[in-house]
Amino acid sequence: MKVLITGGSGFLGTELVAQAAAAGRETAATCHSRRGGVPGVAWYQLDLRHPGDIDAVLAEADPGTVINATSGQSDWAVTAEGSVRVAMAAAHRGCRLIHVSSDAVFSGSRVHYDETSLPDPVTPYGAAKAAAETAVRLLAPAAAVVRTSLILGHGRSVHERSEPRCNANTALP
Numbered sequence: 001m002k003v004l005i006t007g008g009s010g011f012l013g014t015e016l017v018a019q020a021a022a023a024g025r026e027t028a029a030t031c032h033s034r035r036g037g038v039p040g041v042a043w044y045q046l047d048l049r050h051p052g053d054i055d056a057v058l059a060e061a062d063p064g065t066v067i068n069a070t071s072g073q074s075d076w077a078v079t080a081e082g083s084v085r086v087a088m089a090a091a092h093r094g095c096r097l098i099h100v101s102s103d104a105v106f107s108g109s110r111v112h113y114d115e116t117s118l119p120d121p122v123t124p125y126g127a128a129k130a131a132a133e134t135a136v137r138l139l140a141p142a143a144a145v146v147r148t149s150l151i152l153g154h155g156r157s158v159h160e161r162s163e164p165r166c167n168a169n170t171a172l173p
């Protein structure tokens with residue numbers, strides 16, 4: 001079954017595309033401003049701010065599964081509304097949806113959180129991610145929503161470059 005990774009040119013998306021292709025899956029991916037570099041993958045240009053773009057990509061790529069790894073940071077039009085568009089289009093075509101979210105939907109004021117905890121974001125980014133999750137849950141109830149925390153990756157992530165102590169390869173004093 002073909003998998004489409006939206007945000008395939010991003011930090012997480014690049015890894016997902018590489019692993020899907022290496023596992024022998026038929027793989028398609030989207031990019032926005034950069035070109036994706038993984039060979040053997042069908043690439044599509046996508047701007048989630050444009051209504052209809054994602055529908056056109058899904059119609060052409062015809063995936064069975066969509067993994068949404070896009071990020072517009074705190075840009076509501078991409079992170080919140082764009083994710084709603086992905087969920088609507090995936091549900092319309094009967095695609096399985098895996099939506100990548102973030103622990104930023106929580107304020108961090110509690111010690112423990114679980115799947116039943118309601119979002120209480122304190123940043124514009126967290127609010128956009130919480131709005132996206134809410135829409136995904138209602139539009140595509142069978143979707144998997146994956147809340148990840150900081151993603152590290154061999155010193156290549158934005159966080160590792162800006163804060164060396166995040167780098168798993170850096171020895172702490």
Ligand SMILES: NC(=O)c1ccc[n+]([C@@H]2O[C@H](COP(=O)([O-])OP(=O)(O)OC[C@H]3O[C@@H](n4cnc5c(N)ncnc54)[C@H](OP(=O)(O)O)[C@@H]3O)[C@@H](O)[C@H]2O)c1
Nearest residue numbers: 007009010011012031032033034047048070071102150151
């Ligand atoms: N990185 C972390 O530590 C972290 C932590 C928690 C959660 N997450 C979540 O993990 C997911 C991936 O994050 P990431 O760090 O890999 O993000 P990233 O490196 O910033 O990549 C973002 C992706 O979204 C695409 N994109 C940007 N604007 C777009 C638009 N208008 N329309 C369509 N696509 C657009 C980018 O395309 P171009 O690059 O081609 O412009 C890129 O492929 C996100 O859902 C994020 O919220 C990440």
